[in-house]
Amino acid sequence: MRDRRCLSPDAPSPLPCVPPHTQPDVFIRPVTAGSFSGTRIVTMRLSRSFLPTLRETPSEAQIASHRLMLRAGLIRQTASGIYAWLPAGLRVLRHIGQIVREEQDAIGGQEVLMPTLQPAELWKRSGRYDAYGPEMLRIRDRHERDLLYGPTNEEMITDLFGQSIRSYKELPQVLYHIQWKFRDEVRPRFGVMRGREFLMKDAYSFDISYEAAVDTYRRMMLAYLRTFQRLGVRAVPMVADTGPIGGDLSHEFLILAPTGESGVFYDGELETLDWLSDPVDISDSASLDKFFSNLTSYYAATDEKHEEGAWSQVPESRRREGRGIEVGHIFYFGTKYTRAMDITVAGPDSTPVCPEMGSYGIGVSRLVGAIIEACHDEAGIIWPDSVAPFKAVIINLKTGDATCDAFCEQLYAAAPEQFLYDDRTDRAGAKFADADLMGHPWQLIVGPRGAKEGKVELKRRATGERFELSVDEALAKVLDR
């Protein structure tokens, strides 16, 4: 009770409170199955949960993903381009974050967490404080110190790196974090796809030479391909503008969707490649080179980099043309920041060397919208299994019926953390409509007739297939995926 400064959100605080978004996204809290005596277990029973679905579309939402995210109770808008994430939406965000994390770790990435607020001084050192423009949200604290809400973290990570790394022997380093960013977009739109505040994974690499940086870049390329495949979407890497550096070391990853902001042209073969079972030895340069050469032999470019000559070489039946949503961007930029900020390590001959850097972003919150753009129908969202907020919804068609209730409880107890239990007393139609809207991969439908015979009806959201199964069979099918 002595110091409640940061415990009472409304009280004027003598010290600035920690912005809520600097709290790490890393905790997935296991919910205990038991309950305290006398209290009710509140987990994901729909009758007790905060998953407010909307029957009608709020007038501000135009495109499918924005409409569906509001209707399915994933988000609520707080201000233009700024959203609160509700329980179901937050689960998706975490599932995406977790897959991203695993694939970054798999190529030797180390997770850190840098703050959202940064001192202006850091950006003055790189020269970007003046260069960045009005997209940067500038803040002044009570001591009249200039701060900014970070739109990206190159300066900060470079400074952090320079403080501790002294020798080429400590390279390479790949550091990443998943953190909220802010860019004061002139015109936020499309819900979370073009928000001002957004959750992003950004990774930064440090290498001793150009050759080593290229290997790192290629490893990251592979990690991205695997990440997007695991997320259940096809994000195609396209040659992107490299700016003043030149070379072929910048790629944007785009998900094909009619509402995309860029025009895209690519070889359809790219959609058939399987990166999860392709054995690439990421510790071997030659192996990485083979992988990269193979990948880049297929044509893929946004309209900005499109070349009719090369495009005409792609067999006509394989040409894919449309619009794409950018969900990732990888970039090699050499010594731009290490040089500007005078960060060096000792090289093999003991002379100081500015490390070669790259940065690699994935728009985590944007992906939620982008995935929905790619995965929905008239009735609602169709979540890929890997990111769905819940593996399945248990639909009790007759809440209050002893047999149905007991049956549903039995199902729910099998995986209370992965299931949503619709125990509301609403009519079947309303429950079906909400289930389709929220897009759970599976629906476990329990009605009086089936329950008596020990059968549950399993519906696959994506295909509409239905199966009459025993409890064990149904659980095996749902949980094995």
Place this chain on the structure above:
RNA sequence: CGGGCAGUAGCGCAGUCUGGUAGCGCAUCAGUCUGGGGGACUGGGGGUCGUGGGUUCGAAUCCCGCCUGCCCGACCA
């Protein structure tokens, strides 16, 4: 930042032109009947009409300012 549109109940909207007791559908609450694709009936609750000023006996409605949001374009993960 230019151009356009809009703020009335939780959501979707009517009412504004022509000033006169603030409405409809859905949602919500109580009850009855229902019970496999947003069911029916009865009865309730909920709005200082974005905001500040002005005109008027009287303003959601007319006039002026401001704020907020959306759409189209130029710019970005």
